[in-house]
Amino acid sequence: MSSLYDLVVIGAGPSGIACAIEAKLNGLQKVILLEKADQNNQTIRKFYKEGKRVDKEYKGQDSTTRGKVEFFDGTRESTLEYFDKLLDEHKVEIVYGCDVECVKKDANELEVITPKGNYKTKNAVVSIGKMGKPNKPDYKIPLPLNAVVNYNLNNVKATEKVLIVGGGNSAVEYAIDLAGKNEVTLAYRRDTFARVNDINLENLAKCEAEATVKVRLNHDIQSVEDEGGKVKINYKDGKTRIYDRVVYAIGGSSPVDFLQKCGVEVDEKSNAVVNDVCESNVSGLYVSGDLIKTGGSIVVGINHAYEIVKDIIKKRG
16 A cells, blocks of 8 residues: 555545446556445445346437447446446456545655555545435435335335335336335425336336326425324425335436535535546546536546546546
């Protein structure tokens, strides 16, 4: 750890993996990838149901990969296999179980601080994503309901009456996945699914037509109560409903505390403020993936990696 790295990448999701591989393929010799979990791509492993589709194209975003790392339509399983194979093929040095505390600027170098030791580097990339810490509602969830109020589908049992709360692709995909196996309601506080891709909208419309998913727009939740182990939902319009289980899919919160510990400027929505090559206000410290405003898809994150490495190579002369 005493040697100087060319690049330290924090987070082994798609964008972080792409950063490490792009760097190696462009001649950077000392590159290391640090991941706090015991496997790569924890967001996909934890929040994506078995067989879940993973799309290359995301609504309104360019799906063309610009660097040496490509991406393809697939499933949860094929995507994980693809990134495992990339790491093996390119012999990326990766340290699992490494929870980074912060990155400090020291003269012309950066120091990545971890409980297991520190890494000095010329450049670093923060690519830790948002979904590791899912957003929670701002109203209180009674403690007895913790087992039946969830943030993914892992604990859902067949035939349960389930409410999915959210208006993004994850919420819609959760509802579609449970259609036909559960009594499913999808509730969203707005009047339209503005952030959902066309394929998901088409599939949701089909489920709604087949009466396997009830869609409730303009349904904003006021509070949640324990009704004998079931979840009583009180909506702001005065309606109440009771469900066996509620699954929240309302996005993830940016790890703003970590970014601020690193000295990275964030905007009013807790996104990292970066320039057009994803470099933060801390020289040599880059941010990629959905921690920045232009995040949103795997391809966008992979293209961040391309821009970052291109900038590092340019600065080397």
